[in-house]
């Protein structure tokens with residue numbers, strides 16, 4: 001059976017990978033000339049990589065880690081010390097850490113929180129702990145119910161001092177969905193806390209050892225093609241063509257460089273496109289259906305990823321840093337964190353600018369100038385001096401619509417991978433799975449799509465069982 005998949009992001013590639021395992025022949029069709037979607041990366045004229053986003057892999061990513069193992073590339077994940085490091089805005093150039101000791105969960109998380117006295121006072125820690133009690137008792141059901149509140153409202157409802165939000169959760173909200181606590185759904189924060197506190201290594205972080213396009217996406221493509229599948233770049237799907245009964249007849253492929261459009265047919269069709277282009281492409285006939293109407297409630301959030309190369313080393317920290325800057329979210333000195341970008345003499349900072357709403361239409365020069373101002377606070381020794389570090393070059397990557405904006409109420413708008421159309425499925429981080437909008441969520445969604453296809457359209461009886469175990473936290477698991 002041929003399965004046509006629109007989109008070669010992690011969701012589309014994961015779907016194709018697991019379909020090949022189950023004996024199907026996937027044909028992945030990617031609009032752009034680069035693999036990876038939101039993990040795509042490019043090499044500049046000097047041979048330096050720049051990326052759509054600074055990407056962190058967590059210990060709490062079971063499906064992603066399983067995929068690395070299946071591809072035999074686990075050694076490409078560079079695991080860092082088990083800690084979270086925050087800049088201290090009141091003392092520029094200094095850091096505060098949450099160190100997770102090597103003891104079982106949730107004690108290592110509790111020890112990390114209790115051990116940090118720079119950011120939270122004892123009464124604040126106690127108040128926050130008490131606030132989490134309903135979540136502990138009621139579990140995942142409660143986490144889902146809290147989707148009606150923003151994180152700011154949730155904290156207020158639990159009498160947690162505003163300082164806790166300011167000290168810790170502005171940085172975490174921006175890192176998780178590129179928006180502030182007054183906008184983000186409580187479900188997102190509670191899900192992250194849940195995974196970080198329930199699993200010993202849940203919050204342990206890894207960097208990939210090079211560009212995600214070459215080091216992660218290409219091995220998936222090699223796996224697929226070695227087993228008879230196909231991945232085509234520069235292959236934009238223009239339209240879903242329908243049969244009279246509303247099922248898909250084919251993908252109309254846009255002809256490039258003056259070539260005529262062509263029809264691609266398959267037995268089954270998957271959209272692994274982000275939700276924004278999917279909504280635009282929905283056929284009129286489908287738009288009347290409640291399943292597809294719900295998608296109107298989902299929309300990508302803007303974000304900007306910056307890469308700044310300097311004439312000297314700014315830090316030796318080999319980890320992700322939470323900037324706690326108004327302008328920026330997380331950042332890392334990639335010359336320390338990533339093997340392929342390593343440089344013992346010069347730093348390359350990769351920084352995420354969020355929320356990016358007010359910046360997305362500004363020029364690269366304006367964005368870099370504002371970021372350089374922030375660096376005076378992050379690295380005063382190197383920028384607020386007579387001999388400031390010199391910016392050698394930069395790349396700015398803007399994504400006006402990235403992952404879906406996880407404001408309160410979005411959970412009800414996330415679709416299942418199976419649709420009401422018998423031969424049409426969805427994959428993508430926005431589809432329903434418990435890891436929200438992340439690389440893990442995208443990978444898991446692709447696996448769930450492959451499983452749904454194998455169940456509904458088996459070629460042999462054993463096919464569905466060829467898709468390895470799907471790891472999703474159980475719905476009744478206690479939160480912390």
Ligand SMILES: Cc1cc2nc3c(=O)[nH]c(=O)nc-3n(C[C@H](O)[C@H](O)[C@H](O)COP(=O)(O)OP(=O)(O)OC[C@H]3O[C@@H](n4cnc5c(N)ncnc54)[C@H](O)[C@@H]3O)c2cc1C
Nearest residue numbers: 007009010011031037038053055056237428429438439442
């Ligand atoms: C700045 C930034 C930082 C991030 N940091 C992290 C992180 O640290 N950890 C983490 O887990 N996640 C992170 N993410 C989120 C993560 O990158 C995404 O959740 C994930 O990669 C989404 O994968 P996807 O396959 O669902 O969608 P996408 O990657 O968007 O893939 C969709 C694909 O569909 C293609 N497409 C669109 N239209 C068509 C068409 N008409 N025809 C054919 N193809 C089409 C697109 O070109 C794209 O390749 C970050 C994202 C960004 C932007």
